[in-house]
Each structure stands twice: as structure tokens, then as C-alpha cells.
Amino acid sequence: MRGVLEVPESLLPINEAILAGLERVEACFDRQLETDIPPVADLCRHIERYRGKMLRPTLVLLTGLAAHPEASERLASGADLGTLWTDEHIGLGAVVEMVHMATLVHDDVLDDAEIRRRGQTVNALRGNEAAVILGDYLLAAAYHLCSAVESREAALAVGDTAMTMASGELLQLHHREDLSLDEPTYYEIVDRKTGALIGLSCSLGAAASGADDATVDALKRFGRDMGIAFQIKDDLLDLMGEETVIGKSVRRDLAKGKLTLPLIHALGEASPEIRGRLLREVKTLAEHHETPAAGAAVDQLVATMRDLGSIDYARACAEKIVDRAKASLSVLPESPVRDFIEFSADAVIDRRF
Amino acid sequence: MRGVLEVPESLLPINEAILAGLERVEACFDRQLETDIPPVADLCRHIERYRGKMLRPTLVLLTGLAAHPEASERLASGADLGTLWTDEHIGLGAVVEMVHMATLVHDDVLDDAEIRRRGQTVNALRGNEAAVILGDYLLAAAYHLCSAVESREAALAVGDTAMTMASGELLQLHHREDLSLDEPTYYEIVDRKTGALIGLSCSLGAAASGADDATVDALKRFGRDMGIAFQIKDDLLDLMGEETVIGKSVRRDLAKGKLTLPLIHALGEASPEIRGRLLREVKTLAEHHETPAAGAAVDQLVATMRDLGSIDYARACAEKIVDRAKASLSVLPESPVRDFIEFSADAVIDRRF
Numbered sequence: 001m002r003g004v005l006e007v008p009e010s011l012l013p014i015n016e017a018i019l020a021g022l023e024r025v026e027a028c029f030d031r032q033l034e035t036d037i038p039p040v041a042d043l044c045r046h047i048e049r050y051r052g053k054m055l056r057p058t059l060v061l062l063t064g065l066a067a068h069p070e071a072s073e074r075l076a077s078g079a080d081l082g083t084l085w086t087d088e089h090i091g092l093g094a095v096v097e098m099v100h101m102a103t104l105v106h107d108d109v110l111d112d113a114e115i116r117r118r119g120q121t122v123n124a125l126r127g128n129e130a131a132v133i134l135g136d137y138l139l140a141a142a143y144h145l146c147s148a149v150e151s152r153e154a155a156l157a158v159g160d161t162a163m164t165m166a167s168g169e170l171l172q173l174h175h176r177e178d179l180s181l182d183e184p185t186y187y188e189i190v191d192r193k194t195g196a197l198i199g200l201s202c203s204l205g206a207a208a209s210g211a212d213d214a215t216v217d218a219l220k221r222f223g224r225d226m227g228i229a230f231q232i233k234d235d236l237l238d239l240m241g242e243e244t245v246i247g248k249s250v251r252r253d254l255a256k257g258k259l260t261l262p263l264i265h266a267l268g269e270a271s272p273e274i275r276g277r278l279l280r281e282v283k284t285l286a287e288h289h290e291t292p293a294a295g296a297a298v299d300q301l302v303a304t305m306r307d308l309g310s311i312d313y314a315r316a317c318a319e320k321i322v323d324r325a326k327a328s329l330s331v332l333p334e335s336p337v338r339d340f341i342e343f344s345a346d347a348v349i350d351r352r353f
Numbered sequence: 354m355r356g357v358l359e360v361p362e363s364l365l366p367i368n369e370a371i372l373a374g375l376e377r378v379e380a381c382f383d384r385q386l387e388t389d390i391p392p393v394a395d396l397c398r399h400i401e402r403y404r405g406k407m408l409r410p411t412l413v414l415l416t417g418l419a420a421h422p423e424a425s426e427r428l429a430s431g432a433d434l435g436t437l438w439t440d441e442h443i444g445l446g447a448v449v450e451m452v453h454m455a456t457l458v459h460d461d462v463l464d465d466a467e468i469r470r471r472g473q474t475v476n477a478l479r480g481n482e483a484a485v486i487l488g489d490y491l492l493a494a495a496y497h498l499c500s501a502v503e504s505r506e507a508a509l510a511v512g513d514t515a516m517t518m519a520s521g522e523l524l525q526l527h528h529r530e531d532l533s534l535d536e537p538t539y540y541e542i543v544d545r546k547t548g549a550l551i552g553l554s555c556s557l558g559a560a561a562s563g564a565d566d567a568t569v570d571a572l573k574r575f576g577r578d579m580g581i582a583f584q585i586k587d588d589l590l591d592l593m594g595e596e597t598v599i600g601k602s603v604r605r606d607l608a609k610g611k612l613t614l615p616l617i618h619a620l621g622e623a624s625p626e627i628r629g630r631l632l633r634e635v636k637t638l639a640e641h642h643e644t645p646a647a648g649a650a651v652d653q654l655v656a657t658m659r660d661l662g663s664i665d666y667a668r669a670c671a672e673k674i675v676d677r678a679k680a681s682l683s684v685l686p687e688s689p690v691r692d693f694i695e696f697s698a699d700a701v702i703d704r705r706f
Binding site: 040174 | 392462482487488489490492494497498501505511512515516519520522526
């Protein structure tokens, strides 16, 4: 959310502390990837530009504050919040960002994506081979850092989450072009692919501040829900968005045979006749990817989904999940930090990219 | 080396113990990959057939015995050796095999390989996407297992080694089609790609038995050398071998623009005229991959390399490195286990696949 959120004035001191904390995370990230092998250093420099909102490390830092007994007092007295973050918080922030980067790099290979954050992807620029190995390098670096700075529990949780994420990707791949994909399976995929790492980020931050199990679990649930809502919003952006605004390839999901929530809803709601037309349009899209025919098919598809109320339905689902996420936050005492976390959850829904 | 080595009679009890130990490693490996997601379970079943010699876990077990104060006594009295391996030895055996599997799966994507252990590769059967994610899943599972059963030192070493391996792959990729690749860079690549994990296997086994640092370091050097010799032998097999004997795609190295030790030697030794011809043949190979023209070019290339003494040179290099590896074993007291390890080192050179 760095530089993206416009926070209310009362939350500005937290925002400033987070920005300073993220700089420490970035320094740790860069240190961990330092290498004396020039081609490796080259590739690592390339992915620096992928660094965007740093949502996951931000959540490590925020939950680290939220669960810290001294945070509210410091905030009230105007004292520095940054010293509450130990090397463990900072290291874990770098770890979750590194795992995220690795999945971005590998996802771009899987999706044949050419643009990410307004720059060329590693696979487009250096080939799939370099992208596959760079992803492996980032994963290895994340695990190494995790073993270096953290408790065994954190390392275990990171390994477990990475397994969950990969199994979510495999599940999604298995259901590619499966036009009968149902909502529970959709949610299972999204929870694993996106929810798991955001949930991990929230639980790691709180645990590193010594939070009790109930708090850690509630914050993990908060993060998972936030991740799911984030992904539904991503689906909507992929469908409706413009490449120039989002800064990455759009309308890839359908071309790659990935069913999104609005489409699942539309296929369930449509009359047999309209359902038949929707299926034909999806097929056209998958077969004539990136041609004018595909562009027309998407526009037609979006119009039909809108008529069926599927766009509104997906948006409402995301909002309901964000509400559920915010309810999980009641485990925390009222505080400006809690307000800030709530505020970030709302931002998931409001974002335009 | 399971089922491959014909060990002298005096070493049979060790061989039997290793076979029983490897069964425990396999059980641990399978347990770690258990999942209730059917498409993930499917893919994991597929890679079971990749399990071959299990060289790396074998070395964890062997060095675990070699560094164990009670091993020789037990062997002399005919007592069971297997109880000397703790859950740590077994878990680490599964970890190194899992890391190895992950690199095989990703390597096959990079190499467009279609055959591995006489079966179709994951990428050939299920596509590159499934292979990339399956590799990630295996890596995550390895790190998770490592954090679950081991000392932080072991987890750190595994993360560090995985970084070294990926950087070796990136270095190799960087030098693809670089016909001026020199021997030091070749050795750097091979040491990272193959030596590092075999060295790790040897050091982990010894450390888990409580060996002192000097022993752990010497065994790591032994393993790295063994890995390098193994790779040179692989280069030779790729050049001279037949697919039916080796059970995986052959002559891929040259087609993929990877320089091997015999070719580096030949390019250095050849007269300007022959060098020009060699370079043309390599180019033909890379451009007309899998055509009759490529087959003829390889045969011609091998004949030229043989004339220049390059095949013998590479073979002699591998033998010298195995000798150096065996010299590192002098850190261990004389024992049948040490003899067995020496024997395995010789087998690297003698193997036909």
C-alpha cells in the first residue's frame, strides 16, 4: 500500500512508521539476494521493479504493531514505533515478499504474461528458463533467510504455506477449461493461491510480537479473507480493467481457461440459451486469444455478465468477505493500529489497480 | 546405487543396512508429500518413477554411519546398523532427495526433455506449467520437512545449497552457446549444479551423527568432488550413450548449447582449421536439433573429439577428481564403512548409466 493509500490524518504517524519499516525490509531483501555472480545479480536487479505495494510485508509490520503491548502507548506519546520491530519482523517481511516475488515470476511463465508493473516480465525478456530458475533462486533465498533469523515455527509455517500455494496452483491448472467449476472449488483455489500467504503474513507479524494463539489465529483468518477478497477484486479488474491502468497484462484469465467468480455466477444464472452463448464466447476467447475476435468476445461476455448481475454479485461477495475479515479484528483491542488495518482491508475493495 | 552396485561380499552387511535405511527414507518422502488434493497426489505418484539410484540419501546414510562412533563395533559383532540412524538422518535423506527431484522436474522443463528413467517427463505428459509448479511443491515440501525434523544449521545449509544450485543453473544459462567457455567456469557451474547437493548430503549425514567440524568439512569436500566427477561422467554419457541404456534423453547438452568438458578441451586443442569445423558442427547441432543432420553432426563431432584426445582427457579428469575425493576420506578412521564409501566413489566412474 506504499504510496497508494490515502490515509486519514489521524493515521499518518502509523503510515510513516510503516514506510520506514518497509525500507528496512527492502534493505534486508536486497542483502539476502546479494551475489558475486553477475548474471544472477542482473536478474535480481530486474525484479526490483516488481516491488509494488508490498502488501505482505506491510501486514507483517502492522500485525506486529497491533499485537505489541507497547504500541498504543508509544503512539499516544508520539514516541518512535519503529524500534518495536525486531530483526525477526523485518526478516519475516522480506521472506513473505520473496515468496510472493517467486510466485509472480513463475506465474508469469505459466500465464505467458509479457507485462508486469509496466515493465517486461523476466520470461518475456530473458526466456522461460531464466524465469523458472530465478523463481527457484528466490524461493531458496526466502527459506534460507527464514532459517537464519527465525523460530522453527516460522520456518515451518513458511514451508507449509508454500506447499499450500503450489497445491492451489495445481488445483487451478487441473480445472483449467473446466466450465463446470463450482464456487466451493473456486474458493478453495483462491484461498490456497492468494489467501494462504496473506494469512501467513498476518500471523507471522503477530507471533513475532508474542501474541497469544487466539490472536495469531484470528489475524491469520483476517489475512486469508483479505487475500480472497483481493483475488476476487483482481478477477474483476482483469475483466474490466485496462492494461495501461493496471500495469500488467489483462484479460489473461479467460484466455488461459481460468474461470473467475463472475463467470461461474453467470453460467449458473443464465437460461440454457444464454448459457450456450456464454460457453461459445469463452471458447472463442480461449482459441483466438489476442485477436480482434477475442476482444469482441470479451466485451460481449462482460455485457452478458453485467445483465445477469454477475459483476455486482462478485463485487458483493468481495465486500461480504472484507466485512468478515474486519470482524476477525475484534480480537484486538481498539487502537489506531487496528483502525489502520481495517482501513487497509477496505482499500482492497476500493483499489483501481 | 540401490540395486546397481555389485559390492564385494565383505561389504554386503552395509549394503543391506543401506537398503533398509533407504526404505525408511522413501516412507518419510511419501509421508511428506501426502495430500488430499487428487491432482497433486496424481503428479506426486508420477514422479515416484524418477526415483533411481537414490545416491544422495545413500550418502547421508553412509556418512551418518562413517561418523558414528559405534558403527564399526556393531558391524564387527553383527549387530543391526539401522538403529544408528535417527529420524534426523532419515528426514535429511528425504530432504536431499526431494530437492534433487525438484531440480530434475525443473531441469526437464529447461531442457525440453521428454524421457526420464524410461518414462515420460512431467512436462511432456502434463505440460510445462504442471512441471514448474510440481517442482515448487517439491521444494516447499523439502524445506518444510527440513524445518520440522532438523537443527537450524541443517535448514540453513539446505537453503544455502538450493541458492547455490539455482545460481549455477543461471550461470550455465548465461554461458549457453558461449563457445569460448573456459574450464574454470565449467567447473564453477558443475560444482554449483551438481557438487553442492552431493556435498551437502555428505556433510548432513556426518553432522547428524555428531561429527566434528573437520570431519564434516572433509566429507563435504568429498561429496562436492564426487558430484563434479559424476557430472563429467554424465557429459560423456550424454555424448556417447544410447537413450535405451541411459533411460533419458541423450545428446541434449549440445543441442541446448551447453558446452561439456570434452568439447571445451577439443576447442582448445584443435588447429584453427579443425576448430572452425567443430564450431560449424556445433552450430548445425543447435539449429537442426533432432534431425538426421544433427545425428550426423554429433557422430562427426565425437569422432573429432576422440582424435584430439578430448574424450580420454575428460575421462582422466573425472578419475583424478575421484582420487582427490577419496583422499578426503582419510579424515575417517579405516573401517568397512569407509571402504564402502570409497567403493561408491569408484562406481561413479565405472557406471554405464
